[in-house]
Amino acid sequence: MKKLLFLVCLLGSVLAMSAKAEVSILGLNADQLREMELESIPPWPDELVLSGTNKHWQKILHLGEFVVVLYESEAAVIDVSYPFPYDEYVLVLEGEVILTSTSGERQRYSVGESFVVPKGWMGTWDMPVKYREKIVVERKAWDESEG
Numbered sequence: 001m002k003k004l005l006f007l008v009c010l011l012g013s014v015l016a017m018s019a020k021a022e023v024s025i026l027g028l029n030a031d032q033l034r035e036m037e038l039e040s041i042p043p044w045p046d047e048l049v050l051s052g053t054n055k056h057w058q059k060i061l062h063l064g065e066f067v068v069v070l071y072e073s074e075a076a077v078i079d080v081s082y083p084f085p086y087d088e089y090v091l092v093l094e095g096e097v098i099l100t101s102t103s104g105e106r107q108r109y110s111v112g113e114s115f116v117v118p119k120g121w122m123g124t125w126d127m128p129v130k131y132r133e134k135i136v137v138e139r140k141a142w143d144e145s146e147g
Contacts (some may be wrong), residue, residue: 026062030112033134038072050124053075067125067142072132078125086141088117095131100124 038057046054053074063067064140072094090097095098096110099125119141 026068026069028134030091030134033070034132036070038044038070044076048079048081050079052099052127060100063139065139065141067135068136069135069137069141070132071135072130073127075129075131076127078127080122081126082122084119084121084135085145087119089136090115090117091134093132093134095127095129097131097133098124098126099127100126106119 007104036059038059039101041047041058042054043054043056053076056071056073056076058072060067063113070093090109091114092109094109094111097113098106098108099117100106101121105123107115
């Protein structure tokens with residue numbers, strides 16, 4: 001019985017070590033992220049699209065304690081008249097975005113620049129040309145907003 005218990009413990013240790021060995025670093029090279037193929041996602045509700053084309057894509061790169069996502073959109077202006085559902089870190093990979101808050105504060109970001117959209121923010125999200133970004137969001141908040 002002691003031998004069986006020892007073998008079970010040994011096997012469990014080996015499996016745990018091999019599972020840990022499979023964890024690898026996720027490279028986030030901006031040039032590679034600009035070229036990566038994304039998957040089409042459902043259009044925004046029509047009432048949120050103030051102008052432009054209602055086509056966009058995304059790819060989830062990492063789901064852990066936080067989520068890393070690539071997002072791309074054709075030129076469009078999106079109405080964010082509901083409070084933004086989570087804090088979101090954004091790195092612009094292609095194009096530009098102009099964020100205008102409901103109080104009229106206007107901020108423009110282009111390739112290589114980053115910003116944080118705080119939970120609760122409201123305004124318009126203007127992508128005057130094809131736009132691609134990398135975003136990072138807390139996993140729990142992401143899951144709650146997707147459900």
